[in-house]
Amino acid sequence: MITAKLLSRMPLPRSNRNPRARLDDHTDIAAPRAPRWTERGTPAYRRISLALFLAGFATFSLIYAVQPLLPHLVEEFRVSPSAGSLALSLTTGCLAFAILCAGAISETVSRRALMFGSMCGAAILHVGSAIAPDWHMLLILRALEGLVLGGVPAVAMAYLAEEIHPKALGTAMGLYVGGTAFGAMLGRISAGVVTEYFSWRVASGGIGVLGLLASLGFFALLPPSRNFFPRTTGGMMAHHREAWLKHLRTPGLPLLFLTGFLALGINVTMFNYLTFRLSSAPFDLTPAQIGAIFLVYLLGAIASTLAGNLADRLGRSPILLAGIATMAVGTALTLTSSLVGVIAGVIASTIGFFITHSVASGWVGRLAVGSKGHASSLYLLAYYVGSSVMGTVGGWFWAGGGWNAVAGLVAIMLAVALVTALRLRGIERRSARHSAPPDIPVQENRT
Numbered sequence: 001m002i003t004a005k006l007l008s009r010m011p012l013p014r015s016n017r018n019p020r021a022r023l024d025d026h027t028d029i030a031a032p033r034a035p036r037w038t039e040r041g042t043p044a045y046r047r048i049s050l051a052l053f054l055a056g057f058a059t060f061s062l063i064y065a066v067q068p069l070l071p072h073l074v075e076e077f078r079v080s081p082s083a084g085s086l087a088l089s090l091t092t093g094c095l096a097f098a099i100l101c102a103g104a105i106s107e108t109v110s111r112r113a114l115m116f117g118s119m120c121g122a123a124i125l126h127v128g129s130a131i132a133p134d135w136h137m138l139l140i141l142r143a144l145e146g147l148v149l150g151g152v153p154a155v156a157m158a159y160l161a162e163e164i165h166p167k168a169l170g171t172a173m174g175l176y177v178g179g180t181a182f183g184a185m186l187g188r189i190s191a192g193v194v195t196e197y198f199s200w201r202v203a204s205g206g207i208g209v210l211g212l213l214a215s216l217g218f219f220a221l222l223p224p225s226r227n228f229f230p231r232t233t234g235g236m237m238a239h240h241r242e243a244w245l246k247h248l249r250t251p252g253l254p255l256l257f258l259t260g261f262l263a264l265g266i267n268v269t270m271f272n273y274l275t276f277r278l279s280s281a282p283f284d285l286t287p288a289q290i291g292a293i294f295l296v297y298l299l300g301a302i303a304s305t306l307a308g309n310l311a312d313r314l315g316r317s318p319i320l321l322a323g324i325a326t327m328a329v330g331t332a333l334t335l336t337s338s339l340v341g342v343i344a345g346v347i348a349s350t351i352g353f354f355i356t357h358s359v360a361s362g363w364v365g366r367l368a369v370g371s372k373g374h375a376s377s378l379y380l381l382a383y384y385v386g387s388s389v390m391g392t393v394g395g396w397f398w399a400g401g402g403w404n405a406v407a408g409l410v411a412i413m414l415a416v417a418l419v420t421a422l423r424l425r426g427i428e429r430r431s432a433r434h435s436a437p438p439d440i441p442v443q444e445n446r447t
Contacts, residue, residue, distance in 0.1 A: 037163070040167075047222065049172060053179035054218040056156070056181075057183035058210075059149060061186055061207055061210065062123065062187070063187075066091075067271055067275060068287060068291050069191055069200045070085065070088070071287075073135075077138075082392065082398070085391055088391060090143045090146065092384045092388040094146030094150075095146035095149055096383070096387075097150070099150045099153055102377065110225070112225065115151055119215035122148045124212070129142055130201045130203075131201065153376075158375075158376045160172050161368070161376070163227055163228075168312075171309050173358060177301075184294070185295060191291060192292070193292075194206060195287045253379075256360050256364050258382065260357065260360055261386035262414075263417070265391070267350075268391040273406050276398065301354070304354040308359070311362060316424075320359045323356035326355065328414050330344075361376075
């Protein structure tokens with residue numbers, strides 16, 4: 001007993017008094033430390049928000065600029081609408097796989113450098129796709145673009161979850177998602193307008209250059225991570241496997257992964273085949289006119305930011321349910337034969353999608369206990385697999401029954417999303433009754 005008291009009064013070794021965990025040749029980070037959060041309203045918060053806005057902008061403009069060009073690709077390369085959709089589906093499918101790998105790699109390298117390299121590489125490949133001599137080369141370049149771009153989305157979500165104070169995380173995630181909305185909008189609109197007056201190749205090359213400029217701005221603005229320390233490579237495969245399995249066993253996270261799958265699956269399915277519908281009778285819209293419809297993504301950018309703010313204050317499940325309901329209303333409106341009604345449906349569906357994605361993606365960072373990069377990568381794996389799979393499956397419905405069949409497929413996905421959101425509401429209520437306050441951060445155990 002006396003010995004124990006004497007030992008307790010002895011000074012700790014110098015290395016153990018260091019507030020930062022010590023590294024050696026045999027261990028990962030020995031002990032966690034209190035995080036140095038970035039607070040809302042600080043200069044660092046504004047720089048992070050703008051940098052991640054640019055990352056979201058570049059990512060989605062590069063991915064989705066091809067969407068309004070699908071009828072032109074189908075005509076030039078003489079492929080079916082379902083085959084033409086591969087120009088988008090291959091990119092998102094490869095992106096889903098790459099995100100899972102990038103989530104693992106991001107545990108060992110600088111998050112900032114990984115995101116910057118991914119953005120630059122993808123922009124260069126996008127320029128290459130603009131001069132592709134044939135259909136197969138175009139698909140190869142689009143697939144490679146998805147693989148390279150995987151270093152951005154999962155790492156961006158993990159960076160925000162680690163650096164931003166939990167009370168401001170919803171708003172910061174909403175700003176990032178707003179950047180994705182703005183990028184998707186500008187990419188589609190500019191592609192449609194430039195194609196009408198020049199060609200789809202000029203449009204695609206211009207989007208690639210714009211993505212390269214955004215990547216340079218991102219690197220100049222984003223501060224290095226303060227709460228992330230790379231792991232050593234020893235035993236990494238076992239660590240990744242255990243981290244992914246742990247997240248799959250965490251109550252609520254698999255439901256959020258399914259929500260991401262359904263949300264982007266609905267959005268891409270609708271916009272892929274609305275492009276074909278609006279370019280044919282009775283609407284007969286030009287590429288520039290179809291591209292202008294994507295101005296509704298401005299509303300999506302605003303909605304995602306507001307949804308993140310409201311989720312921080314009112315709870316996530318009510319806002320998630322509101323997003324799904326808004327998508328359902330939008331889908332019903334697109335069944336009308338009036339152009340005004342279809343556009344109103346596009347507006348509602350877009351707002352609902354960004355509300356849903358903003359809330360679900362921010363919720364992943366809050367529910368994940370440790371290894372947030374792995375949780376983000378699983379969410380985005382499901383998210384982009386939804387785009388790839390449902391975007392192509394929608395082509396079969398389009399070929400079999402036109403827009404009514406596509407809307408029926410979307411209605412089924414919305415019904416599943418509603419059931420999922422209701423289960424998440426139950427989990428949120430139980431957590432509020434029995435768990436610690438949500439603003440108390442959970443430290444990651446890296447031993």
